[in-house]
Amino acid sequence: MKGEPMRLTLGRLDSPIGQVLTATDADGRLRALDFHDYEDRLRRLLIRHYGEVELVEGETPEPVRAALEAWFAGDLRAFDGLTVVTGGTDFQRRVWAALREIPAGETRSYGQLAAAIGQPTAVRAVGLANGANPVGIVTPCHRVIGAGGALTGYAGGVERKRWLLEHERAARTRP
Template sequence: MTEQAETAPALTLTLDRIASPVGEVLVVTDADGAVRALDFHDYEPRLRRLLHRHYGPVALGEGRAPQPVRDAVTAWFGGDLTAFDGLEVRTGGTVFQRAVWRALRDIPAGETRTYGQLAAAIGAPKAVRAVGLANGANPVGVIVPCHRVIGANGTLTGYAGGLERKRWLLAHEAGGRLL
């Protein structure tokens, strides 16, 4: 490790906690107001691991996210499924992971895709397993809607926030129709 890397300041991020119908949402933003992570309160250790994996050491302090971010989270959970459209999201990750995460944001609310469809959408139709791994490493749940990915047979598959929460998110986006 170089001297410069050892003395480089850690990325400073703010952790906010916002109520939602499916539990407290943890929102991590940077100094510019970009969302760096979103997860649920019962998965805070996972959120912290993903932040470290993507950015290395971070200084994570409790505070308030910028009001537009708070308003978007509240509005989305309140039924405005376009509320996240204007939010800036910044992630670490590999080029491949970021391609998967961009493709996730292209899935319209209320729709789902299989891992195979997602792999095809990024031009890597044989990378189904790698797409699944990238999906699982997504640090910005809900905004980067990894919950919209289902199994090849149409069943709900693993979701870092839990399958019941995934079911709720998909039903919320589908106007209350349960899957």
């Protein structure tokens, strides 16, 4: 007999680069974040990480909403206290932790990220883990670029990736 599906609240917030979707649990913890035009991807990642999931439209909890609004307003430390819970394998969680160590506005190649987690030959696996990141922006997969410096591989689209990096660089230089 299967257990009950995980019940999550699907919230919607406007941002400078399109509506952002948030999936939060009953305790208000962020489980997933994606863009409105990638809702199917968000749902697929939730199922991959948690099995059967029931998404119920509702409000994004205040701490998550406030952190996102502050980050888009230029406070690059706004996610520091945000509680994020993800599924994923141990390897994926190591990659996601390494992503959060990349300073805002800076980039790393997939090879550099693989080396950072102590597995320099796992470049392809790092790329797959990066693509399976359920909490884009908060876990900044947009900071990973191709070996030649190309803005590749961002599920939200290259234009959003460019905007996110430029936003972070501009916010770092503000007094």
